Amino acid sequence: MTTAAIITAAGRGLRAGGGVPKQWQLLAGRAVVAHALAAFDGMLRVLVVHPEDRDLAEALGLDVVIVEGGASRTQSVRAALEALAGRGVSRVLIHDGARPLVSASVIGRVIGALDQADGAAPALAVTDALWRGDAGLVVGVQARDGLYRAQTPQGFRFDSILAAHRAYAGDAADDVAVARAFGLDVAIVAGDEDNLKLTFPGDFASAEAILKGRQMDLRVGNGFDVHGFCDGDGVWLCGVKVPHSRALLGHSDADVGMHALSDAIYGALAEGDIGRHFPPSDPQWKGAESKIFLAHAMRLARAKGFALANCDVTLICERPKVGPHAETMREALAVIMEVAVERISVKATTSERLGFTGREEGIAAMATCALVRG
Ligand code: MG
Numbered sequence: 001m002t003t004a005a006i007i008t009a010a011g012r013g014l015r016a017g018g019g020v021p022k023q024w025q026l027l028a029g030r031a032v033v034a035h036a037l038a039a040f041d042g043m044l045r046v047l048v049v050h051p052e053d054r055d056l057a058e059a060l061g062l063d064v065v066i067v068e069g070g071a072s073r074t075q076s077v078r079a080a081l082e083a084l085a086g087r088g089v090s091r092v093l094i095h096d097g098a099r100p101l102v103s104a105s106v107i108g109r110v111i112g113a114l115d116q117a118d119g120a121a122p123a124l125a126v127t128d129a130l131w132r133g134d135a136g137l138v139v140g141v142q143a144r145d146g147l148y149r150a151q152t153p154q155g156f157r158f159d160s161i162l163a164a165h166r167a168y169a170g171d172a173a174d175d176v177a178v179a180r181a182f183g184l185d186v187a188i189v190a191g192d193e194d195n196l197k198l199t200f201p202g203d204f205a206s207a208e209a210i211l212k213g214r215q216m217d218l219r220v221g222n223g224f225d226v227h228g229f230c231d232g233d234g235v236w237l238c239g240v241k242v243p244h245s246r247a248l249l250g251h252s253d254a255d256v257g258m259h260a261l262s263d264a265i266y267g268a269l270a271e272g273d274i275g276r277h278f279p280p281s282d283p284q285w286k287g288a289e290s291k292i293f294l295a296h297a298m299r300l301a302r303a304k305g306f307a308l309a310n311c312d313v314t315l316i317c318e319r320p321k322v323g324p325h326a327e328t329m330r331e332a333l334a335v336i337m338e339v340a341v342e343r344i345s346v347k348a349t350t351s352e353r354l355g356f357t358g359r360e361e362g363i364a365a366m367a368t369c370a371l372v373r374g
Contacts, residue, residue, distance in 0.1 A: 003111060003338055004089045005040035005153065006080040009033045009057075009097030010050045010069025022198050023097040024056050028211050032198060034060055035100030039107065040153075041307070042339035044089065046080045047097075063340075072171040074178065081162045092161060093153035094175050098198045101210055102153065104373060105305035109189040110155040112303055118184040119156045121176050122191035123148035150174060151191040160184055217373040219306065221268030223260040228362035235363065237315060237322065238346050239291060239332030244320040248363060251280055255290035257313050257346070260367040261333070262290070264311065265297035268371045269304060291336045298337050301371055308337065311369035312345040316357050322348035 009023040023033040037045060037060070045064040049057045057066045067083050069076030077094055084092065091114050095102065106122050113120030126149060130142035154175045156164075161175065164182035172178045176186050194210050196203060232247020238257040248254035263273045271277075274293050278285045301308065313333075315322050322329075326346045334341040351357045357364050 002044060002087075002089050002335075003091045003093065004044040004046065004084050004087075004158070005093045005095060006046045006048060006077060006084075007033060007036050007040070007064075007095050007097045008048050008069070008073060008076055008080075009036075009053070010048050010076045011073070011098075012050060021050070021053070024053065025204070027100055027198075027204060028208055031056070031060065032100045033097040034062070036095060036097050036102065037062055037064060039100075039102045039104070040093065040095070042334070042337070042343070043093075044084070044087065046083055048076045048080045073174075074165070074168065074171045077175060077178075078165045081158075081165055084158070085162060089158045091155060092158045093155045094161075095153035096197060099152055099195055100198065101207055102151075102195045103192055103305060104302060104307045106151070106189075106192050106195055107153060108299075108302035108305060110153055112299070113187045113189050114155050114157060117187040118160045119154065119176065119179045119186035120189055121154040121186055122151040122195065123188050124151070124191040124193065125149075148188060149191070150176065151195050151197075154186075156184070217306075218309070219268040219371045219373075221264040221266070221369050221371070223263030223265075223267060223273075223367045224365070225256045225259040225263065226356075226362055226364045227254045227256045227259075229360065235320065236290070237325070237363070237365075238313060238329035239336060240325050240329050242320050242322070242325050251286055252288045252293075253290050256363050256365040257315050257329070257367070258290040258294050258333075260365040261311060261313050261369065262293040262297045264367040264369040265294075265301055265308075265371070268369055269297075269301060269306070271297075271300060294333070294336050298339075305373045306371035307373070308339045308343055309370040309372045310343045310345070311367060313347070313365060313367045315346070315348040316351055316364040316366070317348070317362075318350050318353065318358060318360050322346075 047064045048067050048069045051068045067080045110120045126144040126147040130144050131138045132140035164178050168178045227248040227250045229246040230249040234241045234243045235248045236253045236255040329346040330341050330344045333344050
């Protein structure tokens with residue numbers, strides 16, 4: 001499954017002051033929209049900008065698809081969805097570029113809810129009393145039961161929201177409104193008070209204070225795995241089938257590198273290992289592709305609010321030669337993990353013909369990963 005993120009930044013809102021639209025003003029030294037984009041690092045990202053802001057968008061120097069927005073927010077999102085059509089995207093998160101502090105936890109909750117619903121969006125229940133006012137006087141009280149403050153990212157199954165937008169005429173308040181008009185169910189997940197929308201000048205000071213107060217939580221994990229050789233014509237290593245005169249024996253595809261990496265992530269989370277989540281005694285995992293384990297470990301990390309800082313896999317064998325395939329392996333892992341390839345290292349070594357790897361009885365792999373929550 002490929003997740004894409006659309007960051008909307010085509011508005012001209014000047015209420016925040018400063019002479020340029022709020023999403024292009026600096027927050028803690030970088031553009032507000034760059035903070036928002038960073039929260040979705042590793043996904044296929046689309047940045048929707050006003051035509052006059054294309055230079056600003058290109059100057060960010062980020063790996064994003066830049067789309068020029070339309071006359072309304074709804075038209076802008078539609079243009080971004082059309083730009084993603086046909087790219088194999090299964091889920092899309094649509095996020096307001098003026099919300100720079102969205103956390104990995106909120107993003108993880110939205111993605112997780114899409115397993116059950118066509119759409120999901122974060123919101124906070126209204127806790128303040130609500131009044132109606134007129135000419136400076138309270139003229140009534142509004143019941144707050146069942147009222148929520150909506151946030152973003154609003155997440156959807158891609159084909160569903162694209163169809164909903166194509167069928168929608170007019171300008172909607174947000175994409176949840178477009179989805180509901182098409183008959184889609186949208187689940188509410190817990191939002192976050194820090195996920196504020198920068199609107200007024202004072203909001204920038206609040207956002208800087210939140211950024212300063214964030215305590216980075218860093219977790220490190222390691223994993224180790226071994227599989228022995230058997231008859232065959234190649235070995236699966238880090239998601240790539242490498243031609244060889246042998247295969248690796250195991251009840252799954254025996255991808256020893258991906259197993260070590262998955263265990264490193266589970267280890268960083270103190271969540272045991274692959275065997276705890278996918279018991280070998282359970283026949284449904286017989287012959288399972290190892291990418292199921294790795295994708296599960298990453299989803300668990302995201303659900304707990306962690307993002308991958310980096311990982312490093314070392315494959316230990318005399319043969320096959322891994323070096324010529326290492327870049328392809330990095331790219332394969334990046335797709336499965338939905339993180340940028342720069343955060344993934346794959347390298348190899350021999351054991352100088354010593355021990356079981358030296359005797360070419362099997363392949364060993366070790367992996368380290370760092371997860372951050374900030
Ligand atoms: Mg294994």
